[in-house]
Amino acid sequence: MGKRVGMEVAIAASEAVALCNIDVAAVYPITPQSHMAEHLADIIHDGRIDAEFITVESEHSSISACAGASATGARVYTATSSQGLMYMHEILPIVSAMRLPVVMGNANRAVSGPLNIWNDHTDIMPQRDSGWICMFAENGQEVVDMTIQSFKIAEHPDVMLPIVLNIDGFQLTHMIEPLEFPTQKEVNKFLPPRKPFASLHPDNPISMGCFNTPDIYAETMKAKDTALHNSKKTIVKIWKEWGKQFGRTYKPVETYRAKGADTLILTMGSMGETASIAVDELRKKGAAVGLVRLRLWRPFPLDELRAAIKGCKTLIVMDRAISFGGAGGPVGTEIKSLLYHDKGRPRIVDFIMGLGGRDVTVNDFIAMVERAKKKKDETYEYYGVRE
Amino acid sequence: MSTVQNFEIYVPKLLDKREFFSAGHRACQGCGEVLALRLIMKALGDDVVISNATGCMEIISSAYPQTAWEVPYIHVAFENAGAVGSGVEAALKALRRKGRIADRYVKSVAIAGDGGTVDIGLQALSGAMERGHDMVFFCLDNEAYMNTGIQRSSATPFMAATTTSPAGKAIKGQRTGKKNVPEIMVAHNVPYVATACPSYPIDLVNKVKKAKEVKGPAYVHVFSMCPTGWRSASEQTIKLGRLVVETGIFPLYEVENGKYRMTMEIPKKLRPVEDYLKLQGRFRHLNADDIEKVQALVNKEWRKLMNKVACMKPW
Secondary structure, X not given: OOOEEEEEHHHHHHHHHHXXXXXXXXXXXXXXXXXXXXXXXXXXXXXXXXXXXXXXXXHHHHHHHHXXXXXXXXXXXXXEOHHHHHHHOOOHHHHHHOOOOOEEEEEXXXXXXXXXXXXXXXXXXXXXXXXXXXXXXOOHHHHHHHHHHHHHHHHOOOOOOOEEEEEEOOOOOOOEEEEEOOOHHHHHHHOOOOOOOOOOOOOOOOEEOOEOOOOOHHHHHHHHHHHHHHHXXXXXXXXXXXXXXXXOOOOOEEEEOOOOOOEEEEEOOOHHHHHHHHHHHHHHOOXXXXXXXXXXXXXXXXXXXXXXXXXXXXXXXXXXXXXXXXXXXXXXXXXXXXXXXXXXXXXXXXXXXXXXXXXXXXHHHHHHHHHHHHOOOOOOEEOOOOO | OOEOOOHHHHOOOOOOOEOOEOOOOOOOOOOHHHHHHHHHHHHHOOOEEEEEOOOHHHHXXXXXXXXXXXXXXXXXXXXXXXXXXXXXXXXXXXXXXXXXXXXXOOEEEEEEEOHHHHHOOHHXXXXXXXXXXXXXXXXEEOOOEOOOOOEOOOXXXXXXXXXXXXXXXXXXXXXXXXXXXHHHHHHOOOOEEEEEOOOOHHXXXXXXXXXXXXXXXXXXXXXXXXXXXXXXXHHHHHHHHHHHHHOOOOOOEEEEOOEEEEOOOOOOOOOOOHHHHOOOHHHOOOOHHHHHHHHHHHXXXXXXXXXXXXXXXXX
């Protein structure tokens, strides 16, 4: 393991990408991802890694160029945010259907309109059904580790799926944190060069992206769904391997003081750190409150979630997006649905909060725990929003 | 791999015997576009990777589990052939440099119809050409969205009837002239830009070979006759391709480093546009005045081109 350094997380994300010895990056700048794009350009233009940097004219073209490069056998990276991710939307399910192991960093930001450059999860949630592996990092160290892990997971012959790593915009991308980087030698050992199952080259001509008639389309969709579900096994295996080599083990569902808790807060991404402080405060006062954090969103880690919330009476879901006119936040709605048949399942309280960069403080978490106690039904509720 | 019958008699030593775009595809009878594609593939040879936009040529060639492509081929979406081809080119370059693929030159080639080039694909094309990728982009222009049922594009000619520019009582077909994308490509400083037509096969093949030789971006705009969309007889396909050139409606030229050059002999007097228009149902509604308007537009565009040919020096 290399030495500990202080570094902005966006910069660190690109340093981690450089350690992975990528072949092609295609990136279009957008706030708050721009430091990632700029630093990757610095690395490649300084010749620190041997890679092609495509300065595409849009995000639609960045993901399209990634598809072309990945299909040709290259290790490929892109990064985006918000409107950029929305602009990529059309191509995302094509990349996963072609089983192309593209890795993408997404600096989570609110979606227009009105325009808002600050953090929430309204950009990634509309991409939920694109067939990508979807993960959330909580802090800078996780961003570094998960970026490197992502290439290994995505390219694994049992997976061959694209991965989007969510990094909360500003709240995480622009933090300066103490970070440990593995050495190049260590990364090379963990992540050898990509060996594609098939690629575009005249030595072995293949056709990719042939269209499907009603005779076969449904089978293709089922195969993709199965592949995504099956990927969890390999994800967990590679996280364990990482733990053995680097001493930090990752799990699909992380918990903090969850043992014996009757109330659990469920978060995704960077707000878990603030929530853990709230848990400490509440525990000090004698309340049996704990924290559950989803690291993996797709494939959904249902078994791990069940184990983590066993015995708890109230599960408070923190949703940073909303399905307008629907059943609530995407995370709360999905968990309610998945646990519907579970006997003795907790009462699920779904709060929509932290939209468009609205701060969620330790006191806010404590207030939501208090509010959840009084709430009678399981309908969703906005927290901290003026009428 | 299928081969041309009686090849030795017809085209000795001019074309590759092999078919890289094989028979058995689903193109319409008399399709000029698929003829252009077949010739392009012969001229390119086998050291290529094709990025194809959604459209007629994609749909007729790649119904899973079949494929007409004998060379590596990828189709991603409608508007992004330029971007996908950019990625392919970057990957070929990087992987060759790093010793992960065979150490020989393989060309990235993007192919799109007129919609996938001049309308929805224009941004990705512009980006790919501006960034200077070592790739050729072919626009196979049949002058409307034929695959979706003959809707107008910005490549549809003045007054042509399509399903979204119908010959109505108030508005007689397409209201504007054709967008000049070859000129837009010249403005991108693309070192080789050409127009071609499969009715002039040797001219087409020569241009494809030239475009492939360029170490950098190249653009070839190929006129592609479409009996289905133009309401013309399928046996008139080759004739229409000749008439469109002889009338000056679609002149054959190339632009090498900014220097325009007509590649076919310039006739002393152009044929009247009516000779071309009257063979197609899409122009059936035109009266003598309308034909005069079309003729005036063609004359103007021809003069513009002749001025460029006469005046422009290479960069």
